[in-house]
Amino acid sequence: MPKLKILPMNIEVDVEENTVLADAIKAVIPEFPTPCGGLGFCGRCRVRVIVDGLSEPSGNERVLLGGSRFRLSCQAKVIGDTVVEILKPHEEHKITVSGIEPTIEFRDPIIRAIEVRLNGVFEAPLSKVLLEEAGGTIHVDGAVLKLANVKSKNVRVLVDWSGRIIGLRENRSRNLGLAVDLGTTKIAGYLVDLETGESLGESYVINPQIDFGDDVVTRIMRALEPKGLIELRERAIAGIESVALKTCSREGLNPKDIVASVIVGNNVMTNILLGLPVETLAKHPYQPILASPVLLRGKTVGFNLLENTLIYMPPGVAGFVGSDAVADIVLVWKLGLNGKILILDVGTNTEIVLIEDWRRILVTSAPAGPAVEGAHISIGARVVDRAFRKARVSSRGEIILEPSIENPVGLTGSALISLLACLLEKNYIDEGGRIVEGFDVDSTGLKRITVYRSRDGETLSLTQLDVRELQKAKAAIAAGWRTILEKAGTNALDYVVVAGSFGSSINVEHAIRIGLLPDVGRDKVIVVGNAAGIGAKAIMLNGECRRVGEEVSRKAFYLNLAELGEWEKTWVQSLFLRPIKIS
Amino acid sequence: MSREEIEKLLRELRNRVLEGDDEGAENIVTRLAELRVDPKRIIEEALTPAMNKAGELYEVGEYFIPELMMAAEAFKAAFNVVKPLLKTDETGGRATIIIGTVAGDIHELGKNLVATMLRIAGYNVVDLGVNVPAEKFVEEALKHGAKIIGLSALMSTTMVEQRKVIEILEKKGLRDKFKVIVGGAPVTEDWARQIGADAYGRDAFEAVRKVRMLLGEEGSA
Structure with missing residues (x-):
């Protein structure tokens, strides 16, 4: 049995071979922190390796730690005698636990709040004063036309990234932003401070539309019924507002202070939210009405609590592949990954993206089903x-x-x-x-x-x-990525990125063993968690991410698996439970 | 050739088909044909029982789609040898079934399996292929004097096309003329009831049983 020595406490224990290092440490130091639940997202369980008897680093460690002497104890397994040093956690602000979060620079955010001092008497028309101070143009909008109501001496002018003044705020109010991943199953919200870029918390609610069915297709069927679309839209709005409330109340904040929100989702979810009919997604060639970016006032979307909030919905791609996949891609870009990257956002409807050196991007979705x-x-x-x-x-x-x-x-x-x-x-x-x-x-x-x-x-x-049911589901996903790799003529991958909340808890070795994930080696697989939600947050806080999102949407080439006759053959071949080697 | 030896060959043929060995099956069936064994007997004692057994194994998951497809291939290989030897009154006579995958849907695997199983069961199957417009099902059914229309939809988004076919039949006053059976991964018994279909087949084997029921042949082999 290998020996494990933990510094600086100088505790020595015998551990069974292949024990996860974090589990071994927790057994003797119960307060050892693993805020993300040992999923390899948050990096808080970092240790310094003094004597290395640990398994090979995982893809997540490669991305989070680079090539240093540090390891994530939730990813490393003890194989031989090992000495590690626990690091004192430097108090960071709120950490994200639902996925890997790269450093997102707070630069050119979706909305800026500019403080303007008014001394009661203004020497030029008030609008002009504001314009000069804030350096923007007046956007014709109810909120701004209420200039006459400006009573306090100092106001904050909210200017969107294109320079339009979109609102005025009392000086003391906070300006919050909410990034939302409007998922078919879950709605996740990420709250940020739009004055500092700081993360303030995250939470999720179950999508209230779930009463109408588990997957996008049952939602479409519902939308086809009389009043179905209205009901679905109301539930999407209620779901987003409840995640706003939940996230704010947890942090003692007022959801009325959410001045901007970035909302991503698959094309069924986003089109429903905007009250657009989705029947075109129900038949050949399965395209949505809208996949372009939209910028709207909350009230226009139908929000109550968020009626004054500026809503930005990034573009989607085509078919079912929406802005959630675009946000996934933005996150992968922000993580700095290069080369040939396969992204799998695993779920009932699995989105599949192949990025080749950021020059070509292929996307598709595979109907894995709820199994x-x-x-x-x-x-x-x-x-x-x-x-x-x-x-x-x-x-x-x-x-x-x-x-x-x-x-x-x-x-x-x-x-x-x-x-x-x-x-x-x-x-x-x-x-x-x-x-x-x-x-x-x-x-x-x-x-x-x-x-x-x-x-x-x-x-x-x-x-x-x-x-048999599990084999069918697995085959749908595997046939999806095999087809996309084949279409691209690619047989080598530098990274396999597993996204989505279902994907977070997957055991990578096991998934490779049955051929659900390509057999590329553990160090090339990165489990990123809720990439769509965190990608949406990046789009909110960082202008470059926003532009990358819009570019990705234009550049991505959409493949419709259902249109490819050979897909069924690949599906049958993929029913077998065996690794699929990709160099 | 002794009776025992012929019986042994028939058993062997049955196993070859069940195992999906198309070459093996073809060889044995050719041998049996050379020995002038009644083609009807080859079908009844080897080919049909083999596929029935494959169906039983599939229903409990022992056999899966690849095994089933291979068995169907082996059946076809053997059947093609026997078919020209059958007397005309033995080849036709049973009901005609129109089958196809609905418009907007190009999945053919499930539909092909159902078509094969129906042929094995002796029906005259007219396979319209995939992405078949609703009107076409009705036209072809009329043209061929079919008794049954089988509609496959592999995507929940194309399931609505199954309803469309039934609506056309109703509109044209032809609803009583044909029985409609629906199937496909997202299709359920409930859905079939909801759209007013006459039957739902969970898999290729159940489809054959339901077709027999619809034609009032329940209990027949």
């Missing part, structure tokens, strides 16, 4: 409460489900993916996905493998048909 999120699997769990989130084979050869919980309801999508890899490793299933002989067979001939047994005899079993 990847645990739905329609007899032991699948869509929620993380009382669900197993991980599966692994222990050194004694047992399949272990984690975390240890009472009365588990099932396994999350990412745990199911890991479970398939474990069953393969144990030769309980073959690469075709067939459960081998020797397992329980019911009277209809259906085989099942019991993967969990509680003390009082409750069991969780994966059936042969469950394996």
Whole structure:
């Protein structure tokens, strides 16, 4: 058993081989911080390596730490004798825990607030004074036409990035910005201070549209019904306003102070939010009405709480691929990745992007279906409460489900993916996905493998048909990226970026083992978390990111998988559970 | 050649088809034809049971799409050898079924499997291919005197086309003339009921069972 020595406490412990370093440290130092939950996003569990007995660095460590002597203890596994030093956390402001956040310079933000001193008497028309002080042009808008109401001596003039004055604020009020990822399942909000660029907090709510169905397509079907679009739009608005409220109240802030918001989402979500019909997405050639950037006043969109907020919706690409994918790409650009990059935003509808040296960008989306999120699997769990989130084979050869919980309801999508890899490793299933002989067979001939047994005899079993559903979902994603790589004539990748909240909890080795992710080596895979939301935040705070977003949208070439006859053949080939080598 | 040996060859043929060995199946069936074994017997005792077994294995997940496709290929290879030997009254006679993937949808895998299984079950299948406009289904059904129209949709966004076909039938006063069966990954029993289809087939095998039911042949082999 390898020995682990932790400095400066000078604690020495024996740890089982392949233990995650953070787990080993937490076992003796419970207060050791892992704010992002050990997903490799926040960098707070950084340690300095004195004696290196650790596994190879992951892609996340490569991006977050460069080539230094530091490691992320949530990513490194203890293989041999190791000595590490825990670093004193330097008090940073709020850290983002839902994804990797690059340094975003606060430069040319979406809105600037410029302080103008008025001494009660102005020597030129007030509008002119404001214009000169703020250096902008007056935008004809209700808020600005209320110039006569300016009573206080000092005001702040809100100027958007193009120089238009879009509002006046009392001097003491705060100016907040909210970046929103309007997802089909979750709506995530990121609150920033628009005077300093500082992050103020983040939260999410479940998209209230979920009552109408799990995926984009069921939403489209709903929108086709009488009043369906109105209901869906109202729920999108309610969802965004509740995430605004939730994020603000958590930090003791007033949502009325949100002066600007950047909202991203797939094309179904963004078009619904704007009240645009989505039926054109329901039939060949599956295009939305709108994928261009829009800048609107909150009231025009239909917001109440955010009626005075300036809303910027970055452009999407085409088909279902919307501004969320553009925001993903902006984030990847901001992380400074170069070369050939494959981005997979894994979910019910998986967005796939191939970037070749930032010269060519190909995008598509693959209909994985809800099985990847645990739905329609007899032991699948869509929620993380009382669900197993991980599966692994222990050194004694047992399949272990984690975390240890009472009365588990099932396994999350990412745990199911890991479970398939474990069953393969144990030769309980073959690469075709067939459960081998020797397992329980019911009277209809259906085989099942019991993967969990509680003390009082409750069991969780994966059936042969469950394996088949998972294979189909996995094949849809794999066929998506195989097709896009083939179309591009690319067979080498420098990075595979896994985005999306579902993707955050995926075990990379296991996903490679079953062929869900291309077999490129662990150090080339970066799990970035909610790239769309953080990308939206970058677009809000940084003008260059905003321009990159608009450029990406123009440059990206959209491939419609459903139009490619060979896609189905690739899908059948991808049903097999085996690694797909990409150099 | 002894009776036992012929029976052994038939069993072997059944296994070759089930295992998806198209060359092997073709060789054995050619041998059986040379031995002047009744082609009807080859179909009834080897080819059809092999596909029925493949269907049973598929329903419990033992067989998956690749195995099924291979078995269907092997069936076709063997059937093509036998087909010219069948007397005319043995080839036709059963109901005609119009099948296709609806407009806006070019998925063919599922539809092809259903078409193959229906042919194996002895039906006269007219496959219109993919991206078939709703009107075309109705025109072709009339032209071929079909009893059944099978509509495949692999995307929830194209499912609405299935409804469209039924609406056209209603508008033209032809609804009673044809039975409509729908299928495809996003399609459900509920959806079939909602749009007024006569049946829903979860997979190729259920589709064949439902077709038999619709034609009042339930219980027949």
